[in-house]
Amino acid sequence: MEGELDIGPSFTSAMETVLAVMGPMAVGKSALTVRYNSGHFVDNYEPTLEDSYRKTIVLDGRSLVVYILDTAGSDQFSYLRDQYLKKGHGFIFVFSLTARASLLELDDFIQQLRFCRESDSLDGVTVLVVGNKADLTDQREVSEEEGRAKAEELGCAYMETSAKSGDNVREAFETVIRGIVDNRPASRPPSKKWCTLL
Amino acid sequence: MVDVDGACIVHAELSSGAGEVRKECMVTATAAAVAARSEPMMDAEVTVTDAGMGMSMGVDKDMGTDMGMGMGNEMEGRSNRGGDGGNGAGGDGTSVLGGDGAGGGGTVGVTNARDGHTDSARIGPAQASSAHAGSAHFGHAHANAAESRSTTAGSAADGQIEARAVVAQLSSSSNALQSGPSVEDTAPARARNGSSGSDGFVVVEDGFASPSEADLTEEAKAREAAFEEDLTRARARDPADVASIASAAFVRIVDGATMATAETPMAGEVYGSPLGVFDMARAATVGDPDAVYLHSISVLAPLFDASYRLLILPNGGETEGDDSEASTSTKISFKHMRAWYARFPYRARKNVKAVVMFKPSRLARATLTFLRSVAKANYDQLALLLPLNVVGLSPSEARAALEERVHAMAVLAGKMAGGGSERRGWSMLRSRSPPLSLDQLIASSSCVFGARLDAMTDDVWGSAAPVLVEDAIAFLDTPQHRDTEGIFRVSANAREIKLIRACYECGRPFPFEPLRDAALAAAVLKLFLRELAEPLIPGALVGDLHTAVGLGAGSAQRIEAVEAALAQFSARHFSTLAQLVPFLRRLAQTPANSMPAENLALVIGPNLVRLDSTDMTAIMAMSQTAVAITRMLIDESDTLFPTQ
Numbered sequence: 001m002e003g004e005l006d007i008g009p010s011f012t013s014a015m016e017t018v019l020a021v022m023g024p025m026a027v028g029k030s031a032l033t034v035r036y037n038s039g040h041f042v043d044n045y046e047p048t049l050e051d052s053y054r055k056t057i058v059l060d061g062r063s064l065v066v067y068i069l070d071t072a073g074s075d076q077f078s079y080l081r082d083q084y085l086k087k088g089h090g091f092i093f094v095f096s097l098t099a100r101a102s103l104l105e106l107d108d109f110i111q112q113l114r115f116c117r118e119s120d121s122l123d124g125v126t127v128l129v130v131g132n133k134a135d136l137t138d139q140r141e142v143s144e145e146e147g148r149a150k151a152e153e154l155g156c157a158y159m160e161t162s163a164k165s166g167d168n169v170r171e172a173f174e175t176v177i178r179g180i181v182d183n184r185p186a187s188r189p190p191s192k193k194w195c196t197l198l
Numbered sequence: 199m200v201d202v203d204g205a206c207i208v209h210a211e212l213s214s215g216a217g218e219v220r221k222e223c224m225v226t227a228t229a230a231a232v233a234a235r236s237e238p239m240m241d242a243e244v245t246v247t248d249a250g251m252g253m254s255m256g257v258d259k260d261m262g263t264d265m266g267m268g269m270g271n272e273m274e275g276r277s278n279r280g281g282d283g284g285n286g287a288g289g290d291g292t293s294v295l296g297g298d299g300a301g302g303g304g305t306v307g308v309t310n311a312r313d314g315h316t317d318s319a320r321i322g323p324a325q326a327s328s329a330h331a332g333s334a335h336f337g338h339a340h341a342n343a344a345e346s347r348s349t350t351a352g353s354a355a356d357g358q359i360e361a362r363a364v365v366a367q368l369s370s371s372s373n374a375l376q377s378g379p380s381v382e383d384t385a386p387a388r389a390r391n392g393s394s395g396s397d398g399f400v401v402v403e404d405g406f407a408s409p410s411e412a413d414l415t416e417e418a419k420a421r422e423a424a425f426e427e428d429l430t431r432a433r434a435r436d437p438a439d440v441a442s443i444a445s446a447a448f449v450r451i452v453d454g455a456t457m458a459t460a461e462t463p464m465a466g467e468v469y470g471s472p473l474g475v476f477d478m479a480r481a482a483t484v485g486d487p488d489a490v491y492l493h494s495i496s497v498l499a500p501l502f503d504a505s506y507r508l509l510i511l512p513n514g515g516e517t518e519g520d521d522s523e524a525s526t527s528t529k530i531s532f533k534h535m536r537a538w539y540a541r542f543p544y545r546a547r548k549n550v551k552a553v554v555m556f557k558p559s560r561l562a563r564a565t566l567t568f569l570r571s572v573a574k575a576n577y578d579q580l581a582l583l584l585p586l587n588v589v590g591l592s593p594s595e596a597r598a599a600l601e602e603r604v605h606a607m608a609v610l611a612g613k614m615a616g617g618g619s620e621r622r623g624w625s626m627l628r629s630r631s632p633p634l635s636l637d638q639l640i641a642s643s644s645c646v647f648g649a650r651l652d653a654m655t656d657d658v659w660g661s662a663a664p665v666l667v668e669d670a671i672a673f674l675d676t677p678q679h680r681d682t683e684g685i686f687r688v689s690a691n692a693r694e695i696k697l698i699r700a701c702y703e704c705g706r707p708f709p710f711e712p713l714r715d716a717a718l719a720a721a722v723l724k725l726f727l728r729e730l731a732e733p734l735i736p737g738a739l740v741g742d743l744h745t746a747v748g749l750g751a752g753s754a755q756r757i758e759a760v761e762a763a764l765a766q767f768s769a770r771h772f773s774t775l776a777q778l779v780p781f782l783r784r785l786a787q788t789p790a791n792s793m794p795a796e797n798l799a800l801v802i803g804p805n806l807v808r809l810d811s812t813d814m815t816a817i818m819a820m821s822q823t824a825v826a827i828t829r830m831l832i833d834e835s836d837t838l839f840p841t842q
Contacts, residue, residue: 024689025801045792047687047800049821074687074801077821083814101689101717108692 020084023094024105025073028132031163033070085116090126090180097131098139126179127156135162425543432492448480449494481530502546646702650731651770663777670723673710681790682716690721728805783835795832803828
């Protein structure tokens, strides 16, 4: 796929903003990511092993390079998940509003994130819980309140999106990216200097 | 309930002495707990996780019927209740508190509000206000609810879930008929507050108000006549047709008389009004909805003249959308059920005491909830409510107490095989120590998961593959389940997976059939493969197989190379692979599941190799290799494993 990158060495380099889209299988992670990146809806039913994209965006007047990792939902990749969770700056945890099991499965991700960060607080990490497939109103199994409650467990924001219609997709990504940028100690260079002086 | 696949209905009539007020409690196997008083049935010690939700109804002749739906989130160590609701207003009344949600959990308790007490009415404020606005009795219940520490207000979720729709439909249609003079007496059951109840069970009780014939609307009379015509038509069917459709056994009547056996002598007394059982999955095998309908009414008609209950077993696995799919024209869906119920005559709807929908795939988790509740409940009452059919236990008494409990869990969870000693079941259920957590159990055993194929004992290894693999494939490799969209891809309930795992670890194979949940069986199979101590494709042979991928598809060289590698597999590894791959091939050839070979390879391949490196790039590379190999094996399956 175009824009695909080797996530190996470059993954952790300092100035990148790394955003991982995570969640159980078949909830629409790839659909969301592709929608955000290229503006169209992919309707094919193909599991993802991993895709990554580099996107240059202008947000609040600033130009940023964002790595977006579209991850595998399969449960067998928990080893990989650790890596994402340790190294990512921001996460979109996606579940499907039409599949309750997918919401429940987010618990695993949440636990794993806490474990990786070795802390119950998620300071310095930006997380957004996203309920996708909002367009399928007649198949909906999870209410907005439930989604919100899940987000509250994490102390993060909640949004409902539709990769198909595009609703809220851009907003969701930008919320996380903005969160990452705001979280980032912008004053790092000066403070470093100050430390050196000491 | 011996005859009902995958479902246990517990039923008791708590006699009120006076008998002027009907008391009936139904608890489905989705969960059960009993408390006589307001003592919380499930409190902070409860460790049921996942969201639980449900709806419940209380029935009280003085007040009519009301119903609350609630939803809660029971987290480990927290005291939130699952769906909670019901009424407990003044006067004798029994409320059924229900809880269970798609996630599973929730609790069901039956509380008995006697003598004007409302202490049992733990109604979440949300459902309280909507289910019951305007009731003079309600203020008390509401206030009480506010005090109840374990109550979670049902979220006023706006779920548009099938089951809820059915409830609404069922109740509204019955209300339409009950346009009796006294509005108060027929306080309509409302499925407001829509927490989604797509899973678990739904209890709708109606028919308690008894408007006179004169109150029937013209429309209702017309419906009555139409139904009689239907019935005549049903009775005039060709006996050969009847016999053929009857063989599908999708509808039947179960009553106390059929329940009472030497092993369950109490059944007759406890059982209560007869039950019409309608099994949607079996009905689907008939194909013709009209034939199904005619046969059902001809079977069920004898019930209509007196109190009865209706149990509907939905098709497992499917949770939504079965109304809209074009391919489901021959599938018996909720839409059919609704339409049929709407055609039932007035007397049938007047006499129905409960319509229960029960999703078999929730059984396992429900039982867990049930067992946990046991430790806290009033044992005498529990005894009344115990599922009469699920008391068989393993004869191996020598096992550790821990294992014994899980055995029981397995037995209970399944109802399954039946048989076993009732006495043992009872004593287990009365024991006060709580069951061990599943995680502890799983951590302490690795006879099945995490074992080596070559070291498996005979009871774990079946004839050509591990018992679990054989069970899962036998279940999934059927036309019905091969069609499951996203099979091996979509999520299954993590807790159910654990439970099944625990059952296998304890030598209690868990029959998948009654669960009817293809996603669950597939997830268990994947987990099993992933956890093997030595992966199905041994690390030493990955390289050889990967080389073969590069050779031309279907070419003689490729086949030769693969066969050379397979020849180095141990007998059991090869044999298991030979079971698995042709099965995947059949899945790949089923377009309805949207899982062609490349998709299956993607989700299954990484489970077949060792992936525990900490280096991300290495894991990725190995995964891709595994996917490619799996894809090749599926593609060449017919040549490589020709006997299948």
